[in-house]
Amino acid sequence: MKSLAVYCGSSSGASDIYMEKAKELGKELAKRNITLVYGGSSVGLMGAVADSVLEEGGKAVGVMPSFLDQREISHKSLSELFVVDTMHERKAKMAELSDGFITLPGGAGTMEEFFEVFTWGQIGLHKKPIGILNINRYYDPLITLLNHMNKEKFLQDQYRSMALINEESAGLLDQFGKYEAPPVKTY
Template structure:
C-alpha cells in the first residue's frame, strides 16, 4: 500500500477535536510513508490533514475541479495539484491513484464520495479497503444505518465488514494493511449459467 485517498470536509466542524484528529491521521500517514490523495483544499479538515502530512515530510496529491479551485481555496504547498474538469473526474482520479479510501468527518459530499467508492468495492470494480475514521463518534449514526441495512437485508453481512470503522488512525491503517476483500456480488444461483 502506497497511497490513501481521504474524503473529508472543507469545514472545520463544530469542535476542535475534528481538526486535532485530522492532524493525527495526517501524521500517521506520513509516518507510514503513505501518500495522501485528497480533494486539494487548504481549509477545514481537508487542509488540516494535508498540512500534517506535509509538515512530517510526506507526499500529498490534491485533485480539484477547476470550478472549485477558488471556492475551496486550493492548497498552494502540495507535492502535486491536479486540476480536473468535473467532480466525476475528481473521484475517478482519486480512485485510480489510491490503494485505500478513508472518510473523515464531512458533509454530504464526503458521504457521497465514500458511498460511491464503497459501492464500487461491492461490485468488484476495486479490491481496496474502505474505512471510516470515527472521530468523536461522528459516524455512529452511519454505522447504525449500515447495521439496519444488514438487518433489513439490503446490505449483505459480508459487505458490512468492508466498511472498516475505527477511532484511532493507527488501528484503521493496521486493518488496511491486512485487508482481504470479500467475493464479488452476483445474482446468479449456483445452478444457473
C-alpha cells in the same frame, strides 16, 4: 500500501477534536510513508490533513475541479495538484491514484464519496480497503444505518464488513493492512 484517498469536510466542524484527529491522521500517513490523495483544498479538515502530512515530510496529492481551483481554495504547497474539469473526474482520479479510502467527518459530499467507493467495492470495480475514522463518534448514525441495512437483508454480511471502522488513525491503518476484499456481488 503506497497511497490513500481521504474524504472529509472543507469545514473544521463544531469541536476542536475533528481538526486534532485530522492532523493526527496526516502525521500517521507521513510516518508510514503513505501518500495522501485528497480533494486539494487548503481549508477545513482537508487542509488540516494535508498540512500535517507536509509538515511531517510526507507527500500530499490534491485533485481539484477547475471551478473550485478558480475560487482560490486549492492548497498552494502540495506535492502535486491535478486540476480536472468535473467532480466526477475528481472522484475517478482520486480512486485511480489510491490504494484505499478513509472517510473522516464531513457533509453530503463526503458521504457521496464514501458510498460511491463502497458500492464500487461491492460490484468488484476495486478490491481496496474502505475505512471510517469515527472521530468523536461522528459516524455512529451511519454505522447504525449500515447495521440496519444488514439486518433488513439489503446489505449482505460480507459487504457490511467492507466498512472498516476505528476511532484511531493507527488502528484503522493497521486494519487496512489485514483487509481482504469480499467476492464480487452476484444476483
